[in-house]
Amino acid sequence: MKKLTLFIWCLWLLACTAPPVEAQTVYVTKTGKKYHDDYCQYLRTSKIEITLSKALELGYDACSVCNPAVEVDDAAEADEATPASEKSDDRNTPAPSSKPARPAPAKKATTSSQCSALTKAGARCKRAASANGRCWQHQ
Known part of the structure; x- marks a missing residue:
């Protein structure tokens, strides 16, 4: 009985002297x-x-x-x-770091109807493009 009391007292002492968790x-x-x-x-x-x-x-x-x-x-x-449906069972995933890198923005596939060529002045051509991405003048 003395050993159990001493053990509980030691645990209490350790809990009281432990540094506060931020x-x-x-x-x-x-x-x-x-x-x-x-x-x-x-x-x-x-x-x-x-x-x-x-x-x-x-x-x-x-x-x-x-x-x-x-x-x-x-x-x-x-x-x-976290709901059980979102939990992953994959054991090979790395542990999260304290400051993760910002996620890369999702790239969307876009099809432009504007000509992709540049004019003599260096600006983008404003004409409508055909199937190859260029207007009639920049074919």
């Missing part, structure tokens, strides 16, 4: 339903600092533009907040 800071807007990283373009008009755990508790989702990273301490909370 919560990950994310940002929300006055009207939005997403949480953002510090550099996100959607924080131009309003920027309210909040912890990640509080944002998840209030029902905020991650912004798809800045894709704020989840730090190791908050990973368990974020994992609980």
